[in-house]
Amino acid sequence: MPPQKPLSLALIGIGGVGQAFLTQLALLQSRLKSKLDIRLVLIRRSTTQILDSSWRGLDIATAIKQLQDKSSSEGKGKLLGFEETCVHLATAPGHVVLVDCTSDPQVAGAYPGVLNKGISIVTPNKKAFSSSFSDWQDIFGTAANGPNAGEKEKGNGFIFHESTVGAGLPxxxxxxxxxxxxxxxxxxxxxxxxxxxxxxxxxxxxxxxxxxxxxxxxxxxxxxxxxxxxxxxxxxxxxxxxxxxxxxxxxxxxxxxxxxxxxxxxxxxxxxxxxxxxxxxxxxxxxxxxxxxxxxxxxxxxxxxxxxxxxxxxxxxxxxxxxxxxxxxxxxxxxxxxxxxxxxxxxxxxxxxxxxxGAGAEVTAMGVTGDLLRVVRLLR
Amino acid sequence: MPPQKPLSLALIGIGGVGQAFLTQLALLQSRLKSKLDIRLVLIRRSTTQILDSSWRGLDIATAIKQLQDKSSSEGKGKLLGFEETCVHLATAPGHVVLVDCTSDPQVAGAYPGVLNKGISIVTPNKKAFSSSFSDWQDIFGTAANGPNAGEKEKGNGFIFHESTVGAGLPxxxxxxxxxxxxxxxxxxxxxxxxxxxxxxxxxxxxxxxxxxxxxxxxxxxxxxxxxxxxxxxxxxxxxxxxxxxxxxxxxxxxxxxxxxxxxxxxxxxxxxxxxxxxxxxxxxxxxxxxxxxxxxxxxxxxxxxxxxxxxxxxxxxxxxxxxxxxxxxxxxxxxxxxxxxxxxxxxxxxxxxxxxxGAGAEVTAMGVTGDLLRVVRLLR
The missing domain is CATH 3.30.360.10 (Dihydrodipicolinate Reductase; domain 2)
Structure with a gap:
């Protein structure tokens, strides 16, 4: 059996799509387990986040429960700024992928900085790709792939956003x-x-x-x-x-x-x-x-x-x-x-x-999971 | 500019689909030239072949003309056996991809041996995938990808066959x-x-x-x-x-x-x-x-x-x-x-x-070219 490569995953947003993605992720982890060790190391929502600084990978069910339990502070870190969180994430083992399941324009605005840290992004969030054209140019001028991609510094992240149009439809x-x-x-x-x-x-x-x-x-x-x-x-x-x-x-x-x-x-x-x-x-x-x-x-x-x-x-x-x-x-x-x-x-x-x-949590999450697989295939 | 990686390509079959593929290949070579040096090193048809043993890459137009000119023997090698040709091909620089644009069951029957030599295959030839189930198992038991893929010896080829159903439709x-x-x-x-x-x-x-x-x-x-x-x-x-x-x-x-x-x-x-x-x-x-x-x-x-x-x-x-x-x-x-x-x-x-x-030379070739891009993305 070949050695497992690690892939560290960070999820932002645990609404319908985020939760459907987590279900699909669990299946994927199980199917790919002999080839790829996918670890969910961060779950973040607007008010709080759980970051696994040991990088061993969170237990998904436990983490979700903790995040949803508003009365408990168990396991919840102080809500680090997003920028600061990404700096930390970039040190996680293997390739790091950010899964943005929010529709937050502020998260979208941070994409170039995230990609620049070598973190890949998969997302159904339309905001980043449908705001000003200069935002679009910033993203695809930084990403290691994409229509306007020039020659990049080696090591920048990839970005995929299939679910921004027609959800999981190809x-x-x-x-x-x-x-x-x-x-x-x-x-x-x-x-x-x-x-x-x-x-x-x-x-x-x-x-x-x-x-x-x-x-x-x-x-x-x-x-x-x-x-x-x-x-x-x-x-x-x-x-x-x-x-x-x-x-x-x-x-x-x-x-x-x-x-x-x-x-x-x-x-x-x-x-x-x-x-x-x-x-x-x-x-x-x-x-x-x-x-x-x-x-x-x-x-x-x-x-x-x-x-x-x-x-x-x-x-x-x-x-x-x-x-x-x-x-x-x-x-x-x-x-x-x-x-x-x-x-x-x-x-x-x-x-x-x-x-x-072209809408619905499961089919939207399917596009996100498909994008994650596209990133996995590109990993060196 | 990052260094060009070489990719050696062998085309069998120069009917409508083969020729449409060559047109798309020329565009691809030009588009990817700063990243990937795609060299066409073999063109083979039923009666003859041109193999570029220098591995520098054939001039496509010249090679096609030579192959189609039945009276001239210029540049045409003796028709090596397919097996012998593949042994030679496996020594070409970089990753080697065989593009089978025939509908020949004999070529299809040789796929496991080809994959086993580390050569990837992209093809619209239905024969290999729709004959006996044991042939299917042999192919996907050998290929580095595919639905029944187990753990493979490292270095086996990939295989893609999008155009076998619905031509270039996804x-x-x-x-x-x-x-x-x-x-x-x-x-x-x-x-x-x-x-x-x-x-x-x-x-x-x-x-x-x-x-x-x-x-x-x-x-x-x-x-x-x-x-x-x-x-x-x-x-x-x-x-x-x-x-x-x-x-x-x-x-x-x-x-x-x-x-x-x-x-x-x-x-x-x-x-x-x-x-x-x-x-x-x-x-x-x-x-x-x-x-x-x-x-x-x-x-x-x-x-x-x-x-x-x-x-x-x-x-x-x-x-x-x-x-x-x-x-x-x-x-x-x-x-x-x-x-x-x-x-x-x-x-x-x-x-x-x-x-x-779901039929026609250009859309069928599109599926083949798309498959070639899938192989390119998987290259380490």
Whole structure:
């Protein structure tokens, strides 16, 4: 049996995705145990952290329990600053990987410094990749891999973020392979939000019918398909962030997720609502607008869907409502599925399509675990 | 600039896929030139080969010209045996990768010996992976990676074969990632043949209509969508080979592509036809059978498609005609596209779907080039 190589892992964020990742990690540890000794040496949440300074590896179940038990201080260290924690982490045995399962822009902002310490990053956190273009350049100018990677100082960390678009669906890996093998991506178009998918598949189904738009938003909220405040989905920004990431991977220098047209489904008159409940109460007043759009689409045998698209040649990125023939794969989407169409020179008129659940803790964690495996394969 | 590592490449087979691969290789050499010195040191076809014993790397254009020029013997070596050639290849600088762009079962049969010499293999050749289960075990018992990989002697080669199913579509990589991250694949179902896709999308379109079955076969043959002898598509064996590969990757011990039910679309009465042209001449006599199937599907609001499916729990694999609701993604397929549905525990009721062109020289070569990049990433 070959000697075990150590890999030290640090997890930040133990919400749904973080916890699903830990379950997948336990399976991975067991499957790879003869080849790789994966040790979880840090779990950190906003208020506290447990750092195993012996580097032997935490018992996951015990550590989670300690972190969640607010009354006990057992095993909990003082919350070191993130920077200070990373300096310490960099001295852990073997390669060190930071798993950022937060959506915290501050953690994301620290990525270049983390990579620079030789620590790799795997994350579903969109913030780092969809903020200013200079942040993107800082990250991929530092990482040992990536689209804009020049020649790096040896020893910098790798970074992977498959779950930032379409959760565990192989979206970024497919786009990267198309580009790396020399294909020319001409257009990307799809439904990139589980919430928007559900809303329009229900509001304007191919078979006809569907409830009022406000009723569908209410139903989506009840089913847990929206953010706690549905306006955070309806403003289109989540989709715009995903489009920003994809467009940058195709080589476009997108300044920010607000530097291209993004249609908000929040009626102008409700932009000043002070609470989610006030917004939900008043949304029905504007149902006729959405009904008109649906009727107009129906009149031409089409349905409306909330999509994002990137036209690579003209560098046009946009997010908003569009009409589709009922036979189009985007129209035929079901439930809260995402669909991503890659039009390329090689694939010709019919795109390469990836479709399936694009949200949810387990599938998001799957993208993170897959990224961890990508890092493992790159280890020297 | 870091020092260039050498990688020595040997290509067997210079048909459409081999030549498309060489075009992609030239782009790759240029893109990676500061990091990796990829040298093509052998091009071999059935009758001759050019081996660069200096290991400096062949000029691709010149070598192809020499190989295709049947009258000239310039630069052509005597055709060494394949085994002898591999012994020599194993002494080339850096890591050695064999790119098998043939569909030759004899080359495939030599894979364990090749891997054992530390040579990696990337290939779209289905033969090695869809023949007897003991051949499969020999390959993945020798390769340094793979589903059944135990602990290997250090230094054996890696093997990747993405293009054996769905050409360049990310089918095997997605299935592998689902399994490696701990998901449970329950069912795989899809259209795995561009020819069968075209035939049934034309013969029985969702919108109604379509020509006679024999006319559609004739049209597909004219458009180059079938093998020179269409019976090689209609017998279902090509699909059965792909299903064998997928089923084995999910852990099923499939003995051979004929060890499960495979429906042939060659009428029993025509099995004894001595030529493709006799077969094509007589096929119209049996059109009424296919018309009956279509009418019966239409009566229940469905269409017929030629699909393969794997039910992992019951270990049932089958290939043949099935009826689908017109709203099903398999019914809505266009042109000669493939579609692969992965049903898993994590993805729930709606499958993870991969769709697009599953045949053609460029997209097949893309899978091969992608596999070469996978090997490059694994190099120590």
């Amino acid at each position: 979206v970024l890996s497919t786009l990267t392979e198309l580009i790396e093998t020399g294909d020319e991506v001409t257009r990307i178009e799809g439904v990139f939000s589980g919430t928007m998918s559900f809303l329009f598949n229900s509001f304007n189904p191919v078979a006809g019918g569907g409830g009022s738009f406000s009723a569908e938003v209410g139903k989506a909220k009840e089913l847990g398909y929206t953010e706690p405040d549905p306006r955070d989905d309806l403003n289109g920004l989540d989709v715009a962030r995903k489009l920003t990431i994809l467009a940058r991977l195709t080589g476009l220098e997108i300044e920010s997720p607000t530097s291209f047209p993004v249609q908000s489904l929040i009626p102008k008159e409700l932009e000043s609502c002070s609470s989610a409940s006030e917004f939900m109460d008043r949304l029905p007043e504007f149902d006729s607008r959405m009904d008109d759009l649906k009727a107009s689409a129906t009149a031409s045998g089409k349905v409306i869907r909330f999509v994002g698209s990137i036209d690579v040649a003209t560098k046009k990125v946009k997010v908003g409502l569009e009409e589709f023939e009922t036979s189009h794969p985007i129209a035929a989407l079901k439930g809260s599925d995402n669909i991503i169409n890659f039009y390329t020179k090689r694939y010709g008129a019919n795109p390469l399509i990836i479709q399936g659940a | 089918v095997l990589s997605t299935l592998t990632e689902l399994i490696e991250t701990g998901d449970e694949v329950t069912r795989i179902e899809g259209v795995f043949s561009g020819t069968m896709s075209f035939l049934f999308n034309s013969f029985n379109p969702v919108a109604g209509g379509g020509g006679s079955f024999s006319a559609e076969v004739g049209k597909a043959k004219e458009l180059g969508y079938t093998e020179p002898d269409p019976r090689d598509d209609l017998n279902g064996l090509d699909v059965a080979r792909k299903l064998t590969i997928l089923a084995r990757l999910t852990g099923l011990e499939i003995e051979s592509p004929t060890s499960f039910p495979v429906q042939s679309l060659i009428p029993k009465e025509l099995e004894s036809c001595s030529s493709a042209s006799e077969f094509m001449d007589r096929l119209p006599e049996f059109d009424s059978r296919m018309d009956d199937l279509k009418a019966s599907a239409t009566a229940s609001g469905k269409v017929i498609r030629f699909v393969g499916s794997i039910d992992v729990a019951t270990k049932k694999v089958k290939v043949g005609l099935e009826e689908f609701e017109t709203s099903h993604p398999i019914a809505a397929l266009k042109g000669s596209d493939n579609i692969i549905n992965f049903y898993t525990k994590r993805y729930g009721a709606n499958p993870l779907i991969i769709q697009g062109a």
